[in-house]
Amino acid sequence: NAGVMQNPRHLVRRRGQEARLRCSPMKGHSHVYWYRQLPEEGLKFMVYLQKENIIDESGMPKERFSAEFPKEGPSILRIQQVVRGDSAAYFCASSTGQGRGEAFFGQGTRLTVV
């Protein structure tokens, strides 16, 4: 049973480009969370999704950021027109359908905007 898979592990984008971060949850997990972590800082909640539904996006910036978790395929965190301040590690985590158990984290995508 593979763990949470995130790709790419490292992503470099120029200012103004789009960044697409992918997350495949653990098999059987239907809850996905995205977090952002700046160097030397904690995990900032961005969005919580279930299959085909956004449950809570209170941590997402209003502009340029979007997330989806389609019926088939990985969850996608999309950042349009990236700026230097978007440089961070983005972690995805998944948990079981009950949403009560532990969260399993992927290894993260380190986004660098140049």
Place this chain on the structure above:
Amino acid sequence: GQQVMQIPQYQHVQEGEDFTTYCNSSTTLSNIQWYKQRPGGHPVFLIQLVKSGEVKKQKRLTFQFGEAKKNSSLHITATQTTDVGTYFCAARSNDYKLSFGAGTTVTVRA
């Protein structure tokens, strides 16, 4: 969602000493989880506490959930260099959103 506050933000420990990190909430928590993130790594689940006053141990780590279910602590005895990292507590709100504290970053002096 739940807001959990963690203190201290940084903990510098002499190898062999003990230390404690604390997690506090203004509201009653249904459960609390602890995670560890090594430098350059990703958070890894350590434990979940559910019952009021619950105490769980993992070798040199002791986790406690307060009687009022509003606070939790992690106590590490005889700190080793392998304990280096950031320890996060996390709490779920009723809609299952998992919110993390700011973490306690631990460094160890040999």
